[in-house]
Amino acid sequence: MKKKFGPxxxxxxxxxxxxxxxxxxxxxxxxxxxxxxxxxxxxxVVVENGAAFSCQVSLKNEDTQNSASISTVSLLVxxxxxxxxxxxxxxxxxxxxxxxxxxxxxxxxxAVSPGxxxxxxxxxxxxxxxxxxxxxxxxxxxxxxxTASASVASAAxxxxxxVTATTIAGGDLGDVTMTWGGAGGCSLSxxxxxxxxxxxxxxxxxxxxxxxxxxxGADCTxxxxxxxxxxxxxxxxxxxxxxxxxxxGSSSSGSPSSSSSSGGGGGGGGxxxxxxVSETKTISQISPGVASTVTFTKTAVSSxxxxxxxxxxxxxxxxxxxxxxxxxxxxxxxxxxxxxxTINISDSDIKSASITFSVNKTWLADKDRNSVKLSRYAGxxxxxxxxxxSEETASVKYTAATPGFSVFAITAQPAASAEPGAGQQQVxxxxxxxxIAGIKVPKAVADYGIAILIAVIIxxxxxxxxxxxxxxxxxxxxxxxxxxx
Numbered sequence: 001m002k003k004k005f006g007p008x009x010x011x012x013x014x015x016x017x018x019x020x021x022x023x024x025x026x027x028x029x030x031x032x033x034x035x036x037x038x039x040x041x042x043x044x045v046v047v048e049n050g051a052a053f054s055c056q057v058s059l060k061n062e063d064t065q066n067s068a069s070i071s072t073v074s075l076l077v078x079x080x081x082x083x084x085x086x087x088x089x090x091x092x093x094x095x096x097x098x099x100x101x102x103x104x105x106x107x108x109x110x111a112v113s114p115g116x117x118x119x120x121x122x123x124x125x126x127x128x129x130x131x132x133x134x135x136x137x138x139x140x141x142x143x144x145x146x147t148a149s150a151s152v153a154s155a156a157x158x159x160x161x162x163v164t165a166t167t168i169a170g171g172d173l174g175d176v177t178m179t180w181g182g183a184g185g186c187s188l189s190x191x192x193x194x195x196x197x198x199x200x201x202x203x204x205x206x207x208x209x210x211x212x213x214x215x216x217g218a219d220c221t222x223x224x225x226x227x228x229x230x231x232x233x234x235x236x237x238x239x240x241x242x243x244x245x246x247x248x249g250s251s252s253s254g255s256p257s258s259s260s261s262s263g264g265g266g267g268g269g270g271x272x273x274x275x276x277v278s279e280t281k282t283i284s285q286i287s288p289g290v291a292s293t294v295t296f297t298k299t300a301v302s303s304x305x306x307x308x309x310x311x312x313x314x315x316x317x318x319x320x321x322x323x324x325x326x327x328x329x330x331x332x333x334x335x336x337x338x339x340x341x342t343i344n345i346s347d348s349d350i351k352s353a354s355i356t357f358s359v360n361k362t363w364l365a366d367k368d369r370n371s372v373k374l375s376r377y378a379g380x381x382x383x384x385x386x387x388x389x390s391e392e393t394a395s396v397k398y399t400a401a402t403p404g405f406s407v408f409a410i411t412a413q414p415a416a417s418a419e420p421g422a423g424q425q426q427v428x429x430x431x432x433x434x435x436i437a438g439i440k441v442p443k444a445v446a447d448y449g450i451a452i453l454i455a456v457i458i459x460x461x462x463x464x465x466x467x468x469x470x471x472x473x474x475x476x477x478x479x480x481x482x483x484x485x
Contacts, residue, residue, distance in 0.1 A: 030062035031070060033123050033132035034101060038109075042136065046231040049114045049142035049170060054107045057089065057123050057133070061096040068096045073104040075133070076121040081140060083110040086124075111140040114170030116203045141230055143237035144170030144204070148224040154246040155215040157276055158322050158339070160189055163241060165224035166208045169201035173228035173235075176201050178209045181223045184245070185216020187280060187318050190341040190405065201228065214318075214341065216278070219244050278320035285313045288351070300336050300357045300410065302397070307351045316343035317405075325407045330381045332411035333367070335359055340405040347404030355402055358395040359410060371413035374400035381409070 038045040038055040047053045055075060061068040073089035089104030096102050111118070118138035122129040145168035152161045165178055176198035180188065188194060189212035196209040213222060225238040279298040286292045291307040294317055301319045320339045340355075359372055373383045386400040402408075 031059055031068050031096060031125055031128070032062060033130045034058040034060040036123070036133045036136055038136065038138065041231075044137045044139055044231075046139045046141060046171075046233045047111055048233055048235045049111050049140050052108050052110045054105060055087075055109060055120075057104050057106070058101055059092065059096065059104060059125065060101045061099060064099040067098050067100075070094055070096065070126055072124070072126055074124040075106045075109075076124060076129075078119040078121040078134075081111055081113040081115055081118040081138070083112050111138065114140045114142045114144055114203070116140075116172040139171050139230065141169075141171035141173055141228060141233060142235050143226045143228055144168045145206075146224070146226045146237045146239045148222065148239040148241045150213075150222060150241045150243045152243060154244040155220075157215055157217050157245065157247040158320065159215045161213055161215065161243060162210050163213055163222045163224065164208060164210045165226070165239065166206055167198070167201075167226040167237075168206040169203060169228060170235075171203050172230060173201045174230040175199065176207065176226065176228045178207075179225045179227070180211045180213075181225070182213065182216075183221040183223070184218040185278070186220035186222070186243070187214050187216065187278075187316075187341065188212065188343050189214050191346060193344055213243075214320075215243060215245065217245065217247065217276075276321060276323055278318055280316060280318040283315040283317075285311065286315060286345070287311050291352075299338070300359070301338060301340075301355055302358060303356045304340075304353065305356075306345075306353045308345070308349050309351045310349045312345045312349055314343075315345045317341075322407075325377075327377045327407050328381075330375050330409050330411055332371075332373070332375075332413060335363055335372075335410040335412065338408040338410070340408065342405050350404060353402050353404070354399050355408070356389070356397065356399045357410060358392065358397045359412070360395050362394075364396060364412065366415055367412040368415045369396055369412070372396070372398055373411050374398070374402070375409045375411055376402055376404075377407040377409070378404070 035058040036042065036055065039047065039053050045053075057073065057075070059070070059073065070092070071094060073092055075087045075089065077085050077087075087106040087109055089106055092104035093102040116137075116139045118140055120133040120136060120138075122131045123133055124130075146165065148163065148165045150161055150163050152159075155161050163180060165180075167176065167178060169176065177195055178198060179195045181194065182188075192212050194211075196211075198207045198209065201207060211222075213220065220243045221240055222243065223238055223240045225236055227234060227236045229235075277298050279296050281294045281296065283292055283294060286306060286308050288308055288311060291305055293303055293305045295303045296319055299319045299321050304317060304319075318341045320341075322337045322339050325337045325339060338357075355374060357374065359369075364372075370388065372388070373386045375381045375383050384400040384402050386398050389397045389399050391397075
């Protein structure tokens, strides 16, 4: 005989089944990753090495009939590129309605090793692992390595040397630039620009760039900065190399060294004491058709006017008076040598340019001031069209047109001698005229006219006396011997 359950027992069993189904249903609900982003980006995400970032995961309850409950969400890291191996999610809802979603945030994620293909392993939802996040690639960028070195340990003022820098990319860098900066009065040699483009560099790829530097009047600190950018994220690193000042005077004072020059090249004539000084001026922009004038106060050059064919920006012009340029001397007597260097403008950018300069009258004392020329060295010395502008109290101002900038020399010819030189034919000059009693006579006669007149009178009187007395004796004698017959 079968034993039957009574109505009371059936009711109790039904209630138990409902309770168990309520407990078990959420565990079987399908909760999965719907979207995953880091710093608001999906796919490949660029972050800087050492910088903290955050990621967000959207979790969806795939069950449209039952709600789901979750207690923990974790983000697991693949490999050791991050500071931690896992990060705990926050700010999510522990109860997800049927078909609903919630978002968990993982904050304070920090990359500690650069690389282009870093990954996450999975998102752990309680005891369930979802590998949706493996589709995300973390490109951790940095300037992995940067070295800077100079070709010399020390240099005299005006000497040139090279600075070379090599960088290695960490992660994939879309655009890399290396930029030189100097402190201590040094400057870039003509034709060199501070910023040098490298372009894209992949992970662990290196690039090298070199700058030509002119030593200033103090220790030169050469600082190179490498900058890499990908997806608007920029990373930089700087390195320095110092070249000590070996000129006369204290290397830390920055004061220019002085030396005497005997006027340079073969023209000779007169000496001038020259102090090596330099002055740098900058122009933010020069546009075609609008000439720009740069003024100087420390050198023989007072201004430079430039008109361009191409627009140029951040132009730097350095005028330096040098005593011993590394070029042959010109054939004329040299007043001063000028080394003019530019940054961010080349001779091909220049439509026209002119240099205004002054020459001290003391040096011009035995020179022909109309023979003053500004000569430019470009494979040889070339005299530039030079015009005398004005005469100041202690100097004479000139201007000269030039097609570009390099080493210049201010020169002049000796003045013509007052005495005729050897081999020159002397030209007889007419005597100067004077007047005596309104009559033009030689100047010598005019100067001694009274004395000469007295001497003439005396001579006439003497001659008259002899003449008179000689005839008197003859008249007292009978003219004929007359005898009557």
